[in-house]
Amino acid sequence: MxxxxxxxxxxxxxxxxxxxxxxxxxxxxxxxxxxxxxxxxxxxxxxxxxxxxxxxxxxxxxxxxxxxxGLWDHHVHMAQWSLARRRLDLSGARSAAACAALVADRLAIDPPAPGEVLVGFGFRDALWPDEAHRTLLDDVSAGVPVVLVSGDLHQGWLNSAACERFGHRGHPTGRIRESEFFAVTVALQDVPDDVLDGCVADAVAAASARGVVGIVDFEAPWSLPDWRRRIEAGTTGVRVEASVWPDRLEAMIATGLRSGDVVEATGGLLSAGPLKVITDGSLNTRTAYCYDPYPRPPGAVIDHPCGLLLVPPDELRPLLARARDAGLEAALHAIGDHANTLVLDAFASSGARGRIEHAQLLTGADVPRFASLGLIASVQPEHALDDRDVADRLWAGRTERAFAYGSLHAAGARLALGSDAPVAPLDPWIALAAAVHRTADGRDRWHPEQEIDRAVALGASFGVVPGSVAAxxxxxxxxxxxxxxxxxxxxxxxxxxxxxxxxxxxxxxxxxxxx
Structure with a gap:
């Protein structure tokens, strides 16, 4: 210097x-x-x-x-984060009954307008002592549609009125998971553009106050047109790399944009991002696709004992090849160890480039493959703190290879830190702190051997997209x-x-x- x-x-x-x-x-x-x-x-x-x-x-x-x-958040669902900041906060609920009580309190104090839905966000039920069921919400909601979104975004808990409204009439439990619930999530975001854009503008201002200069937005199905509108209207606080999901892939390809290309007339703030594919579920929802089965109560029948594989290899490989030929990178969600193996195999066989989102549970043999394939491990360190107790129960005996940032770094993988907001707050300092010090509640650090040092964590908090500032x-x-x-x-x-x-x-x- x-x-x-x-x-x-x-x-x-x-x-x-x-x-x-x-x-x-x-x-x-x-x-x-x-x-x-x-x-x-x-x-x-x-x-x-x-x-x-x-x-x-x-x-x-x-x-x-x-x-x-400036800091980047490499994994955000911006519309959902912007709306979640205004929704009923369920993150402190430690039981289904406590969750229902929060709903009852909100309806008594601030009910939604007639015809609108009460939406709550942030429940985590894997360790609850009781079962969530639509009738529990029916008892406190007096016919008002209620949708409670889990903290991992992979399931919803609906009352009977909401089941009726969102096409699940007669559902036995009101617990909607994975692809079926993603459709409900999209429907909940169907608000007027000016309302949603106002929420996003507020969230962008809050992110700027935390030192954020850029985000990778994984909002489904394709947020690039929305961001073009927002930037033109004056929401210019962050740079945005906008991903595309499979059902809009051909529309993206038709624009001629390749990953990293800057969109014209956006002041350099908007660029085309990767193809996003969710290949398995999540830990808390017990749908992350693993080699070993999840623990279950005696006599319980579970349809998918090892979790859910949402996109099998024979569907994934053609998607990756199409993205590769169009000049698009891929960002593949994989949480369970079996899902990660299959995703690594798909990258290897297709020659596609990109990143694996989450990579929460890995086999020892798969850790070095990130570096050998040139893939970025896009990880969310706060999840390790939020999920440590769930992992200790559901992945018992395997947690030394869960959220294995230290092992990935030692094996030469490039890390990119993010929040997965709204799963964790859009605040890169929270992610950075969790990566270097795996506790935030006074307990002993959880698997400190998987911590990374500050120099590595800071580097992983800067941008990995073209043109990002590293020094x-x-x-x-x-x-x-x-x-x-x-x-x-x-x-x-x-x-x-x-x-x-x-x-x-x-x-x-x-x-x-x-x-």
């Missing part, structure tokens, strides 16, 4: 900013450098040095704050974050709650507090 006094070749003026006295993250991400000035101009870092001439730029006194590349250097895009604490050395609690003083996207403030 230059520490010389110099006058930059691009002078100051409207849209230029001089950050006075910042400490940039070192290139190896092990610490912060000495205080320097950083000039931003033309959407880029124009100069770094001591005593820079502002040349008419806005001068911002930063008082030795840390300066880092603060002259000439790079000015997607940056200023923090009040040093993320390379602060305590775990401060890391998780990192105070963010400012966020810039292309040299433009998207969040500013205290500077």
């Amino acid at each position: 230059s520490t010389r006094r110099r006058t930059p070749s691009r002078g100051g003026g409207i849209g230029t900013v001089l950050l006075r006295s910042v400490r940039p993250l070192l290139a190896d991400r092990t610490g912060l450098g000495e205080p320097v000035d950083v000039l931003l101009s033309g959407h880029r870092v124009a100069a770094i040095g001591t005593g820079l001439d502002a040349g008419g730029a806005e001068i911002v006194e930063c008082d030795g704050r840390a300066l880092l590349p 603060v250097a002259e000439g790079v895009r000015a997607d940056l974050v200023l923090t009040d604490a040093d993320p390379t050395s602060c305590d775990p609690v401060t890391l998780r709650e990192m105070p963010v003083a400012g966020t810039l996207v292309g040299g433009r403030w998207t969040h500013r507090a205290g500077v």
